[in-house]
Amino acid sequence: MTARRSVLLSAVLLLIPGCRGGDKTEGHSKSFAEKPLVEIYSCRCLPDSSVIKAYGNIEPVKKADVLPPMTGKLIRMYRQEGESVFQGDLLAELDTRALEIQLSQQQSVREGARASLSLAREKYRKALRDTEARFLSIDSARAEAAKAGAELQRMREVLIHKKELYLADGITEEELQSAQLALMEKQTVSDQAAYSLGSLMIGFREEDLSDAGISIPQKGSGRETSDMKPLYLDLNTRMELAECDLAEAELNRVERQIASLKLKIGECTISSPMNGIVGRRYRDEGELVSSEKALYTIYPGDPLHALVSLSEGDLLRVRPEMKAEIFSDAAGQERAGTVERVSPWISTESRSGELRIRFSNGDGLFRAGQFVRVEIALQDESSRITIPSSALVSRQGDRFGEPGSPDTGIKETESAVFLLIGQRIFRQKIITGPPGKQGVPVVQGLKEGDRLVINPEQTFRDGMEVRLR
Numbered sequence: 228m229t230a231r232r233s234v235l236l237s238a239v240l241l242l243i244p245g246c247r248g249g250d251k252t253e254g255h256s257k258s259f260a261e262k263p264l265v266e267i268y269s270c271r272c273l274p275d276s277s278v279i280k281a282y283g284n285i286e287p288v289k290k291a292d293v294l295p296p297m298t299g300k301l302i303r304m305y306r307q308e309g310e311s312v313f314q315g316d317l318l319a320e321l322d323t324r325a326l327e328i329q330l331s332q333q334q335s336v337r338e339g340a341r342a343s344l345s346l347a348r349e350k351y352r353k354a355l356r357d358t359e360a361r362f363l364s365i366d367s368a369r370a371e372a373a374k375a376g377a378e379l380q381r382m383r384e385v386l387i388h389k390k391e392l393y394l395a396d397g398i399t400e401e402e403l404q405s406a407q408l409a410l411m412e413k414q415t416v417s418d419q420a421a422y423s424l425g426s427l428m429i430g431f432r433e434e435d436l437s438d439a440g441i442s443i444p445q446k447g448s449g450r451e452t453s454d455m456k457p458l459y460l461d462l463n464t465r466m467e468l469a470e471c472d473l474a475e476a477e478l479n480r481v482e483r484q485i486a487s488l489k490l491k492i493g494e495c496t497i498s499s500p501m502n503g504i505v506g507r508r509y510r511d512e513g514e515l516v517s518s519e520k521a522l523y524t525i526y527p528g529d530p531l532h533a534l535v536s537l538s539e540g541d542l543l544r545v546r547p548e549m550k551a552e553i554f555s556d557a558a559g560q561e562r563a564g565t566v567e568r569v570s571p572w573i574s575t576e577s578r579s580g581e582l583r584i585r586f587s588n589g590d591g592l593f594r595a596g597q598f599v600r601v602e603i604a605l606q607d608e609s610s611r612i613t614i615p616s617s618a619l620v621s622r623q624g625d626r627f628g629e630p631g632s633p634d635t636g637i638k639e640t641e642s643a644v645f646l647l648i649g650q651r652i653f654r655q656k657i658i659t660g661p662p663g664k665q666g667v668p669v670v671q672g673l674k675e676g677d678r679l680v681i682n683p684e685q686t687f688r689d690g691m692e693v694r695l696r
Contacts, residue, residue, distance in 0.1 A: 265693045266681040267647055270673050273613040277663035278602050279545065283535035285597040287526030288585065291501055295321060296494040298517040301510055308508050312499040312525060319510075319522050321495035330488040337481045344474035351467035358463045362456070365431060368424040375417035382406075382413040431459050439465075503527040506595055528591050533564060533584040535601050539573050542580040544605055551584045554600040555593060562586040562593065566603065604664070613666040618644050618679045620654070644673070645680040645687055652680055653689050 295301075299321040306318055389406040392398045429435070436443050439462050444454055507524040510516055533553050537545065549566040564586030573580040584601065586593075593599075620643040646655040657672030673679075680687070 262692050262694045263684065263687070264696055265647075265652070265683075266696050268615060268618055268679045268681050270612050270614060270669075270675055270677040270679065272610045272675055273665050277605050277661045277668060279537065279541050279605060279661065281535050281537055281541070281601050281603070283533045283584075283599055283601050285593050285595050285599060286532045286534045286583075287503075287506070287595050288530055288532050289501075290503075290506065290524055290526035290595075292521040293318060293497060293500065293523040293525060294518050294521050295319075295497065295516045296518060297321070297491060298515070299495065301512055301514050301516050301522075304508070304510065304512050304522070306505045306508065306523065308505050310505050311503075311528075312505060313502050314499055316499045317496065318499055319497040321497070321516070323492045323495045326488055326492050326495070330485060330492065333481055333485045333488060337478065337485060340474065340478040340481045344471070344478050347467070347470040347474040351464060351471050354464040354467040355460065358460050361427060361431065361463070362459075365424065365427045368420065368427050372417070372420035372424045375413070375420040379410070379413040379417040382410045386410050430463050436462060497522065499525055501525060501527065526595060529588040530585050531588045531593055531595070532567070533586065533599055533601055534581060535584065536577075536579050536581050539578045539580065542569065542573065542582065545569055545582055545603055549603055549605070551586075551601055551603045553584065553586055553593075554602070555597060556600065557598070558592055560592050562588070611660075612669040612673050612675060613663070614644070614669060614673070614679060615666050615681065616662060617682050619659075619667065620644060620683055645683045646673075647678040647680060647693070650692050650694075651690050652683075652687060652693055 301319060302322050303320040304318075306312060306316075312318070386406045386409075389398060389403050393400065393403045433443055436458055441458050441462060443458070503525045504527075505523055506526050508522070509520065509524075510522050516522065533551075545566060547566050547569060551564045551566060553562045553564050555561070564584040566582060567585040568583045570581045584603075640659050641656065642659055643654055643656050645652040655672060658670040660668040660670050662668075680693070
């Protein structure tokens with residue numbers, strides 16, 4: 228009996244180590260099965276083709292505010308908002324009755340001005356004729372004065388001869404006195420002829436030309452009498468010529484006034500300055516309008532601009548001719564566009580600037596003033612490490628570079644990934660740029676060839692062993 232117990236106890240003792248060995252093998256098999264199965268991404272450099280996302284508003288490429296030319300009563304409005312118009316189409320009319328009355332009055336004034344000009348010109352022509360007559364009168368008076376002077380001289384010689392005869396008792400005293408009286412008569416005639424010539428010469432003397440500021444040809448330089456005639460004609464007809472100029476100026480003033488009134492009457496019929504659509508209508512018929520407030524706003528509906536405001540950093544990355552997409556969430560529409568202009572001005576207050584994206588709107592589904600989303604595809608020739616967004620563990624907030632680092636103007640984000648080293652994973656902090664179509668660019672924290680875990684689970688910890696798919 229005792230021997231049998233000893234044999235059984237020995238058998239139990241032999242079984243115990245076997246049981247412990249079996250437990251160890253089972254535990255090792257279970258630990259290998261619990262290692263997470265992960266997918267790995269190898270980091271590589273790709274061209275940077277990130278996208279800038281922003282918001283903006285639709286604006287016309289150009290527009291025209293149609294204003295009335297003057298203050299007046301609006302009698303007709305021909306167009307409503309949203310209607311298409313062509314250049315020259317009638318838009319509105321102002322009341323022209325007051326202008327037409329003024330035009331009629333000025334036309335009457337013009338007839339009087341024309342009559343005054345005709346009268347002034349006739350006076351000028353008469354003055355020319357009178358001046359020509361004066362030339363003839365002066366010539367006649369000069370001849371009379373010469374004749375009277377010659378007769379006076381002859382009579383003086385006769386008187387001398389008469390005196391000699393009287394002293395020789397050849398004639399009587401009465402005959403001598405008669406000769407003396409004849410000489411006195413000839414002297415009077417000569418004086419009167421000289422006086423008449425002097426009267427006619429007023430205005431026809433060289434000193435008269437000098438007083439009037441008319442340049443006189445120098446004597447002895449081939450000057451002839453005929454050279455002086457135009458100068459005297461000018462001098463003696465200046466007043467009449469000035470009256471002609473005054474009457475002509477008055478007529479021209481009235482003509483300009485009439486032309487101005489006709490222009491204003493024409494402007495009261497207001498036409499479209501361009502092809503487009505009526506974006507806004509501000510007034511109604513019967514209102515009193517002025518040139519300070521518009522009646523309509525006209526703009527072409529195709530193409531349009533998307534006006535976008537970007538931060539300083541993003542604006543510096545955009546260039547003309549870059550491609551863009553415009554989205555209208557309200558209308559459920561999208562359009563492809565091209566960056567047309569980038570503003571050279573950056574606001575010192577908001578540190579932002581504007582750009583305009585041109586796009587086609589042939590179907591007219593986009594409207595001026597509409598709110599839109601915009602995506603601008605950057606075309607950077609540089610390359611950087613780009614990873615899929617599914618490799619990111621977390622995003623801790625936006626920042627702009629490290630303290631003390633140069634401002635690149637590129638918006639950066641702190642995040643983290645799990646880096647595979649050997650058979651274990653380790654959490655690695657990284658800095659990423661704006662996501663692009665090819666993935667998320669990495670600014671700092673990774674190098675080409677690093678292996679990352681795709682779709683990391685929340686239970687992953689530093690140093691954890693993993694299995695590869």
